[in-house]
Amino acid sequence: MPTPLIQFTDRGLYCPPGKFHIDPWKPVDKAVITHAHSDHARPGSNSYLSHTYSKPLLELRLGPGIYETIGWNEPVWINGVKLSLHPAGHVIGSSQVRLEYEGEVWVFSGDYKTENDGISGAFEPVKCDVFITESTFGLPIYNWKPQEEIFRNIQDWIMQNHSQGKTSVLMAYSLGKAQRLLPCVEATGLPIFLHGAVYNVHQALVAAGHKLPAIQRVQQDMPKDIFKGNVVIAPGSADGTPWMKRFSPYSVGVCSGWMQVRGNLRRRNADAGFALSDHADWNGLLHTIKATEAKKVFVTHGFQSAFSRYLNEIGIEAAEVKTEYGQEETAEEVEEKREEG
Amino acid sequence: MKQFAELVNILGTSTKTNDKLDALSAYFAVANDRDKVWVIALFSGRRPRRTINSTLIQQWCSELIGLPLWLFAESYHTVGDLSETIALLIPDTLTDPEATPHPLHYYIEKFQELAAAGEEEKKAFMIQSWRQLETPAEKFVFNKLLSGAFRIGVSQKVMVNALARTVQLDPSVIAHRISGNWDPAVITFDELLSETNIKADSSKPYPFYLAYALETSPEELGEPDEWQAEWKWDGIRGQLIKRNNELFVWSRGEELLTDKFPEYAIFKDILPDGIVLDGEIIPAVDGKPLPFAILQTRIGRKNVTKKQLQEAPMSFFCYDLLEYDYEDWRGVALSKRREKLEEVANQVSRPELLLSPVIEYASWQELAALRDQSRDMGSEGLMLKRRSSVYQVGRKRGDWWKWKIDPLTIDAVMIYAQKGSGRRSNLYTDYTFAVKDGDKLVSFTKAYSGLTDKEFNEVDSFVKRNSLEKFGPVRTVKPELVFEIAFEGIAASNRHKSGVALRFPRISRWRKDKKPEEINTLEELKKMLEVYGK
Numbered sequence: 001m002p003t004p005l006i007q008f009t010d011r012g013l014y015c016p017p018g019k020f021h022i023d024p025w026k027p028v029d030k031a032v033i034t035h036a037h038s039d040h041a042r043p044g045s046n047s048y049l050s051h052t053y054s055k056p057l058l059e060l061r062l063g064p065g066i067y068e069t070i071g072w073n074e075p076v077w078i079n080g081v082k083l084s085l086h087p088a089g090h091v092i093g094s095s096q097v098r099l100e101y102e103g104e105v106w107v108f109s110g111d112y113k114t115e116n117d118g119i120s121g122a123f124e125p126v127k128c129d130v131f132i133t134e135s136t137f138g139l140p141i142y143n144w145k146p147q148e149e150i151f152r153n154i155q156d157w158i159m160q161n162h163s164q165g166k167t168s169v170l171m172a173y174s175l176g177k178a179q180r181l182l183p184c185v186e187a188t189g190l191p192i193f194l195h196g197a198v199y200n201v202h203q204a205l206v207a208a209g210h211k212l213p214a215i216q217r218v219q220q221d222m223p224k225d226i227f228k229g230n231v232v233i234a235p236g237s238a239d240g241t242p243w244m245k246r247f248s249p250y251s252v253g254v255c256s257g258w259m260q261v262r263g264n265l266r267r268r269n270a271d272a273g274f275a276l277s278d279h280a281d282w283n284g285l286l287h288t289i290k291a292t293e294a295k296k297v298f299v300t301h302g303f304q305s306a307f308s309r310y311l312n313e314i315g316i317e318a319a320e321v322k323t324e325y326g327q328e329e330t331a332e333e334v335e336e337k338r339e340e341g
Numbered sequence: 342m343k344q345f346a347e348l349v350n351i352l353g354t355s356t357k358t359n360d361k362l363d364a365l366s367a368y369f370a371v372a373n374d375r376d377k378v379w380v381i382a383l384f385s386g387r388r389p390r391r392t393i394n395s396t397l398i399q400q401w402c403s404e405l406i407g408l409p410l411w412l413f414a415e416s417y418h419t420v421g422d423l424s425e426t427i428a429l430l431i432p433d434t435l436t437d438p439e440a441t442p443h444p445l446h447y448y449i450e451k452f453q454e455l456a457a458a459g460e461e462e463k464k465a466f467m468i469q470s471w472r473q474l475e476t477p478a479e480k481f482v483f484n485k486l487l488s489g490a491f492r493i494g495v496s497q498k499v500m501v502n503a504l505a506r507t508v509q510l511d512p513s514v515i516a517h518r519i520s521g522n523w524d525p526a527v528i529t530f531d532e533l534l535s536e537t538n539i540k541a542d543s544s545k546p547y548p549f550y551l552a553y554a555l556e557t558s559p560e561e562l563g564e565p566d567e568w569q570a571e572w573k574w575d576g577i578r579g580q581l582i583k584r585n586n587e588l589f590v591w592s593r594g595e596e597l598l599t600d601k602f603p604e605y606a607i608f609k610d611i612l613p614d615g616i617v618l619d620g621e622i623i624p625a626v627d628g629k630p631l632p633f634a635i636l637q638t639r640i641g642r643k644n645v646t647k648k649q650l651q652e653a654p655m656s657f658f659c660y661d662l663l664e665y666d667y668e669d670w671r672g673v674a675l676s677k678r679r680e681k682l683e684e685v686a687n688q689v690s691r692p693e694l695l696l697s698p699v700i701e702y703a704s705w706q707e708l709a710a711l712r713d714q715s716r717d718m719g720s721e722g723l724m725l726k727r728r729s730s731v732y733q734v735g736r737k738r739g740d741w742w743k744w745k746i747d748p749l750t751i752d753a754v755m756i757y758a759q760k761g762s763g764r765r766s767n768l769y770t771d772y773t774f775a776v777k778d779g780d781k782l783v784s785f786t787k788a789y790s791g792l793t794d795k796e797f798n799e800v801d802s803f804v805k806r807n808s809l810e811k812f813g814p815v816r817t818v819k820p821e822l823v824f825e826i827a828f829e830g831i832a833a834s835n836r837h838k839s840g841v842a843l844r845f846p847r848i849s850r851w852r853k854d855k856k857p858e859e860i861n862t863l864e865e866l867k868k869m870l871e872v873y874g875k
Contacts, residue, residue, distance in 0.1 A: 140408060141416045141429040260429065261420050262353060263766030267794065269356055306415045313409065 005081075005099055005106040006132065008298075008321050013108060013132070015099060018081035020049075022097055022108055025324040032083065034110025035094035036061060036175060039325050049076075051085050053093030056208040057175060060200060072121070088112040089123030090278050091176030092205065098126050107292065108132040111325075113277065114284035115147055117180050125291035133289060135302030136279040136326060137257055144257070144281045150274055151184040157253055157272050158188050162229040167250040169232045171239055171270070174198040176278050177255055178233050179205065179212060185231050186213040193218045193227060195234035195243075222246075239268070257281075289316060301326030344372060345380070345445045346478040349485075352495045361495050365503030374530035375446040381533065382525035383491055384500040386594060389449050391489030392456045393463050395423055398488065401464050402427045405435070405471070418814050421766025424484030428477040440473040450526060452487055498735050508534055513734040516548040520595060543584035546591040547617060547663050547671065548734040552724065552741035559705045559725065559744065569675060569728050570700040570708055572720035573743055574658055575633050575829065575844075576623025577640075581605070581657055583612045584667070590622070590657075598622070603645065604655045604693050611689050615667035618682070619732075620659035620697060628695055630658070630719040632874065633844050634832030659686060660697040660724075663732060671732035678732070715746045716873060721829055722746045748827035749873065750849055751866060754820045754857045756782055758804040761789070769804040769816070770797050772848075774826055776839070778863040785839035785866060788826055791848030800851075823855040824848050831866075831874045839863060841870050 007014045012024030020030040027044030034040050036050075036057035047066040048058060055067050070076055072095065075084040085095035090111040097108045107128040116122040144150075158168045170185070172178045174197040185192050192215045194202060199217040206212055218232065227247050238244060239252060254270040257277025265273035279302075280288060289297055289311065297318040299308040304320035311318035351364040369377060382388075403413045408430065420426040448470065455463050467487075474480045485491045498512075501519070505512040518534055522544045532538055539545055555562075562568060578593040588609040590599045599605070602622065624631040624639065635653045639645065662682040663671055670678055679699070686696040700723070702708040708723070715722050722745035730740035753774035761770035771789050775782035792800065800822065808816035830844035 139416050139419055140406075140412065141420055141426060143429075143432065261766055262425055263421050263762070265354055267765065267768070270354075271356060272354070303415070303419075306412060310409070310412055 005101055005104055005130070006108065008323070012323070015081060017101055018078045018083065018099065020078055021045075023110065023325065030078075032097055033058065034088065034097060034108065035091055037091065037111070037173075040110060049083075051093045051095045053208070053210075054095075055093075056204040057093060057201065060204045086126050087121035087123055089114065089116065089120050091120050092179060092210070094120055096126055098128065104129050106130045106132070107294075109134055109288075111136070111279060112288070113280050114288060115144070117147055117278075118183065119180055120176070120278075123288075125288050128292050128294050130296045130298070131289060131292045131294035132298040132300060132321070133285065134279065134325070135285065135299045135304050135307040137277065137281055138285055138299070138303035138307030140282045142257060142260055142277075142281045143283060144260075144275060144277055147276070150276045151187075154181070154184055154253065154255070154274055154276075155188055157251075157274075158185065158190065158231055161251045162188075162190060165229055165249065167227045167230055167232060167247040169234060169244065169247055169250050169252050171236045171252060171254040171256075171268075172198075172233055173278075174235045175201045177276070178202070178235075180276075180278070181233060181255060182213045182215070185233070188231070191216065191226075191230045193230065193232045195232070195238055197235050197237075198233050218246075236268075239270075342442050342445055342448065342474060342479050342483070343476070344368065345376065346476065346482045348380075349482050349493060350478050352493050358499060361499055362503050362506075365495070365500060366506040369504055369507040373444060373446075376444055377530050378525050378528060378533060379446050379449055381500065381504065381519055383486075384493065384495065385497050385519055387525060388489055388491050389452055389486065390456075391487070392452045393467070393487060395488055397460065397464075398427065398467065398484070399423070401467055402430060402471075405468055406430055406432070418760055419767045421760060421762035424481050424488055427471075427484050428481035431471055431477075431480060433475075435472055436475055437472040440469075442473045442475065442479065448483060449486055453526065501735075510534065513548070516734050517545070520548055521545040521591070522597060543587060544582065544589040544597070546580045546582060546589070546595070547669075547732075549578060549580070549593050549619070550733045550741060551736040552726075552743045553736060553738050555725065555742040555744040559708065562725065562742070565702060565705055565708065567728055569679070569726045570702060570711075571660055571697055571724045571726070572700065572715065572718055573722045573724045573745065574621040574623055574630055574697070574719075575721045576621040576630065576636055576658070579620060579622040579657065580663070581608060581612075581616075581618040581620065581659070582664075583608060583614055583616050586614060588612075592622070601639070601642070601645075602655045604650070605657065607691065607693060608657075611691065613666070613685065615664065616685065617662070617664035618657070618659045618685075619661035619663055620657050623656060623658055624653040625656040625658070625692075625695065626654065628692070630656075632719070632830055632832050634830070634834070634842060654692075656693055656695050658695050658697040661732065673731070674728065675726055675730045675732075676728045712744065712746060748829055748849070749831065749869060750825050750827045751776065751869070752823055752852055752855060752860045753785070753826050754782065754860050755800075755818055755822045755824060756784060756820050757815050758800075758808075758818050759815050765797065768797060769801045772800075772824075774824065775820065776861050776863050776866050782820055783839050783863050785837065785841060785863075786826060786828070786843045786846045788824075788846045788848050791827070792851065796851055820857050823852040823857055823860055825850045825852055831870050833870060833874060839866065841866055841874070 003016050011026040011028055013022040020032055021028040022032045023034055023040040024031050025042055029046045031045040031048050033048050033050040036054050041058055043062045049068045052069040052071055055069050058067055072085050072087050075082050082100040084098045088094040088096045088110050090113055099106045105128040107126045111134050112123055114123050161168045172181055178198040194215050194217055224246055232247055251271040253272040254268050255274045255276045257275055258264045259273030260275040297311055297316055298321045299318055300321050300323045308318040308320045348364055348368045352361050355361050399413055403410050417426045470483055474483055501512045501515050504515055580591045582589040590605055592598050624635050639653050662678045665681055712723050725742045725744055727740040753776050755772045756775045757773035758769040759771040761768055773784050773787050775784045804818050807819040810817045826846055827849035828843040828846040832842050834842035
């Protein structure tokens with residue numbers, strides 16, 4: 001049997017002929033990065049290759065280093081392996097990695113969503129022989145409503161809070177979800193305030209030339225009145241901390257695919273939950289896999305065991321793979337606490 | 342149905358009692374009368390009985406959407422709630438755009454009609470309803486109602502208060518009127534809340550007065566002689582009613598238990614007419630109560646054997662008098678009610694009706710010492726009642742307090758974990774614990790509560806990293822985490838491998854300072870049975 005184009009090693013995904021890793025969880029020589037979330041982009045490697053949009057985010061989170069960039073659909077050759085990036089639609093800069101070598105094509109999806117959110121680039125399925133897919137929401141209970149509809153719900157909720165003189169605090173990942181929410185919130189015409197962790201990402205993107213709506217950073221010395229009836233975007237880790245007190249009276253809305261299930265919403269003790277996800281839902285995963293026409297599918301982080309079993313049952317050869325991805329939440333929280341300080 | 346689904350959604354997710362109250366009164370202001378009666382019934386524990394078993398519902402849903410049953414089961418384990426799973430699985434595309442959804446009462450009444458119907462008919466109704474109801478929220482409440490598992494995060498008290506706003510009656514009056522025996526399928530909203538209804542129904546119990554736990558020291562309550570102390574019994578709180586020469590026994594859960602306990606039948610002959618007593622339904626021999634485990638042998642049995650009557654003879658430990666000679670005595674001071682109660686009980690003089698004694702004490706210190714003997718008395722602590730107190734409605738602070746003894750505890754190691762449901766869905770929160778028996782571990786109890794959300798998260802991540810085997814939803818876990826388990830009582834049991842059954846077990850703390858080698862042994866557990874279980 002020939003060596004597979006991608007091996008699953010204890011450092012992460014490895015391409016033997018290309019001699020590089022993809023999203024490694026331990027330091028390596030050359031790391032190809034799908035996107036800047038901290039479970040996929042970790043510090044300590046000698047050099048990084050990512051999409052152009054990811055660079056400022058990697059610099060922000062990993063510090064100075066060697067960052068090479070390419071655009072989507074701009075192939076490069078590494079030790080004879082043809083590598084190209086393709087939009088994954090997950091967050092700004094997020095990319096699928098396509099590898100071609102000796103006539104065989106493998107694609108690693110990274111994290112992806114199939115709906116175009118207007119900010120992360122429109123996802124496109126890439127034809128391949130072997131597809132490595134995430135499965136964060138790989139159960140049939142996860143089916144998202146269109147973004148437009150969720151945005152309307154969020155706007156209604158904000159305006160209802162506004163009419164009661166309450167501040168709306170939206171809980172969202174500081175990289176990705178927070179930027180995605182901005183146009184939604186901007187449409188209400190209310191001033192937008194950002195938590196420090198969200199602000200840092202925002203500034204890095206603005207400095208790199210992205211056009212984002214006008215916002216203000218929440219400052220220690222701001223008078224309390226300034227927030228009244230308006231909107232704050234903060235990472236989940238801020239919930240229940242003394243930092244929140246200044247917004248009182250406020251209402252908390254959590255924006256996450258996990259809010260699809262009532263139990264999660266109740267556990268968070270939030271006032272509202274919006275199932276707005278940056279990952280593909282059940283049908284999104286299935287459509288994508290079919291569209292890649294892959295003969296073999298590897299399923300990583302999420303409901304990999306159930307999802308791969310189902311793929312096999314519908315005639316798509318699949319196997320589950322254990323990775324250290326999918327710790328987005330915990331990893332981000334650590335990061336956010338650091339940025340807060 | 343949409344209105345009701347919206348209401349349930351707010352009640353289920355709102356974190357503030359006032360928001361719940363607002364949502365309920367807004368609902369009562371606009372809903373139709375039939376629906377209102379059902380909502381009162383649902384929120385006061387009068388759930389319609391399950392008419393379709395859940396295995397069939399799962400099957401039909403899987404069939405309808407073309408999903409293998411195992412994947413349905415995976416989804417269910419993740420959601421932690423069958424009704425919600427189905428609501429999430431049925432896609433909007435199946436909704437029939439031509440269909441008009443019906444109001445709440447239509448669906449509930451239809452279930453009851455269908456109770457006796459054949460499977461095919463039930464199935465057709467289910468599928469038709471799933472397609473009629475537009476949103477997952479509506480499908481969710483529909484499934485909940487039908488599976489007989491309808492529970493909402495709101496107390497009866499909040500419902501009564503909301504109703505009081507709408508109908509301009511005092512909450513305590515409403516609580517009384519909606520108590521007891523009525524059939525939501527036939528009674529009208531006006532009948533239910535009218536005064537004549539109370540008079541017409543001689544079985545009607547009074548709403549129970551409930552105590553809060555005493556969290557301060559008793560000294561802060563004032564002078565000891567202002568307070569009456571009694572033993573707190575661990576039975577079923579009950580109300581004994583004799584009116585028009587008929588006898589009715591109600592539990593606090595407003596279940597009519599008259600026929601369950603034939604021992605009580607003689608009260609019909611020996612009690613004066615027009616009387617209501619408040620007390621504890623509990624088995625006793627020679628005036629001493631038996632452990633709760635003995636009572637359990639009588640709960641839920643329709644036909645009682647001679648042996649059971651002998652081994653678990655039921656008594657009624659009375660401690661309050663609410664009605665005498667058809668007069669409502671609830672507004673009379675406790676000291677006067679007690680006098681009358683003693684008079685009645687002394688006249689009866691039967692082992693089936695015992696007067697729950699008043700404890701004599703001169704100082705709080707003396708009472709605290711007596712409290713330490715609670716277990717020997719077969720009680721779980723003390724009740725403190727202000728002598729001047731009237732009999733209030735529901736749980737109120739100020740005049741009545743329960744002062745329970747500290748629970749028994751044992752250190753154990755977690756060996757199995759299972760995902761919880763509701764707000765703990767997709768999180769391993771239901772654990773089984775073991776004690777040591779030589780070099781083996783013997784499971785002896787489950788416990789579901791007592792940790793903070795943060796601790797649950799921590800244990801959850803431990804389980805995910807350290808599970809050894811998977812049996813359906815249950816994981817066997819590396820025996821490493823030690824917890825202190827608290828419980829109220831212990832009894833012998835041949836249903837459990839360990840030979841004991843615990844009363845109200847819960848986690849009292851996570852013993853991060855202890856290693857699994859340091860947990861208690863089966864022998865020590867059996868010693869506790871010896872001391873406290875007889």
